[in-house]
Amino acid sequence: MATPLRIAIVQMNIEAGNPEANFAKMAAKLEEAATANPKPDLIVLPEMWNTGYALDRIQSLADPDGTRTKAFMSAFCRKHGVSVHAGSIARLNGTTVTNTTYIFDTQGEEIGQYSKIHLFQLMNEHLHLDAGESLGRFELGGVPAGTMICYDIRFPELARKLALDGARILFVPAEWPHPRLHHWRTLLQARAIENQMYVVSCNTVGESGASTFFGHSMVIDPWGEVIAEAEEVEMTLTAEINLALVDEVRGRIPVFADRRPSLYQ
């Protein structure tokens, strides 16, 4: 794993219900990000970027078995020698659909997969999607990492479990709308501070039905400082993270050694 690790976050406006348009736009944005100077080590994408929240038609729009997404991302990573956390897509699994993320290494190998385990009832996800049943752990060039998706950040026990399992970076692709910017910011910072790890989030921008997504993708260090933050426009945000800071912060305030799980588990 390169140190520092250079990350590019593609904060994109997704066209709900138009996977063709979204694929074409994503391909262009990925190409632009991978050929930037300096080149990123890792590119991070947002939630449900193939279909957006066209949930009433999701069965016909979702990517069967993720085949198209996986083939595209794998070839892209190989071509550019870059890793991709592919946000998430609507994936058709026979007759059901999941909100699923894939992670690829610089050789184009799939190194992680996760389907959102907490479905967001306020946007009717529970009526159209199936929840995942396992956690999002993977290793990025030997560095243990975790992923969750959007609403999952409201569940601190999930982030803690990933941290206890070794995660040093937590990835959060999202489609998080107004008026809950203060929840987004506070929850992301809290997950970083309490688990003393990097949090790398990628939100969308633009409108879909009654929702307006506000962007503000951000990278937060293990001390809780926001080291990069996007505005409310389409853009690619870049940041460099230094994983040695995880050990430094964990050494300064030994939260993990001071836990009393026998009293609260």
Ligand SMILES: O=C(O)CCC(=O)C(=O)O
């Ligand atoms: O928890 C929230 O406020 C937003 C969650 C969300 O939009 C989602 O999970 O898709």
